[in-house]
């Protein structure tokens with residue numbers, strides 16, 4: 001597959017903005033920075049952040065065993081995904097393929113970018129219909145989004161099907177691994193080099209506990225990363241975010257410990273909810289949430305709100321009739337949820 005041919009024509013040879021700090025690559029000795037019209041009085045944040053986020057990438061590269069040139073950082077996955085749209089999809093011409101029920105941002109970003117949307121619903125077991133997807137694809141189908149573990153269903157896609165899609169889809173395949181740290185399945189990261197059309201997105205918003213700093217990570221071939229780099233806003237990751245991310249990435253033990261707790265709470269919550277009469281089904285989860293089917297999602301959602309508990313009502317999503325998506329909270333929060341469910345059930 002020729003990746004260059006997939007890139008939008010106007011992007012292929014674009015001249016990117018060269019920031020003052022991009023041009024400066026000399027020694028780190030005591031330099032006198034009079035190049036970027038910054039306020040010279042030091043307060044820790046008076047200088048522009050590193051446009052290539054070298055320190056963060058270096059750390060991620062070590063943790064994930066991936067070359068720094070295969071990493072791009074974004075202001076949340078949202079920015080990463082938007083860059084991917086803008087690099088590969090010609091507005092009013094190209095389209096993407098998504099597999100509902102899935103993460104809502106793919107559709108929103110397609111609409112913003114005037115990119116068409118082809119939907120191929122998952123099976124009732126929430127797996128991709130590989131043959132249908134491949135048959136639906138045309139030469140305008142530039143990107144296929146695979147969210148695995150999937151939001152809101154919580155399951156991972158079968159490896160074999162993903163592999164078939166990676167090999168046979170003639171465009172970019174984005175595997176959104178926002179929830180990978182909670183999964184029993186392995187990340188596709190270590191197989192990045194096998195598939196030139198593969199882009200993997202991850203985030204610090206979920207397992208790493210840093211939704212507030214907005215840091216999304218994109219892994220792909222050097223060629224793809226180069227293209228995305230050429231169109232990203234020069235200073236897209238602010239200094240505070242880079243500092244906080246570094247700090248957290250250097251304390252992986254804490255993250256690992258929290259993931260363990262969340263997974264054990266997920267199991268406990270599932271067992272407790274199973275005993276509630278109006279809960280009809282609890283779907284297996286590889287994520288930090290549970291999708292459950294109840295008798296009447298709108299009614300139960302309203303009752304939870306009255307009890308000051310906010311969950312996500314997914315009843316209007318395809319294949320999700322009467323389903324609620326519940327994030328795993330702290331043990332105390334989960335206990336409150338269980339108590340409220342029991343109280344509602346006994347009324």
Ligand SMILES: *Cc1c(COP(=O)(O)O)cnc(C)c1O
Nearest residue numbers: 076077078103151178203205216
């Ligand atoms: C939460 C989530 C993200 C994370 O988005 P950020 O912009 O990085 O916070 C990405 N993809 C999916 C499927 C999600 O559920």
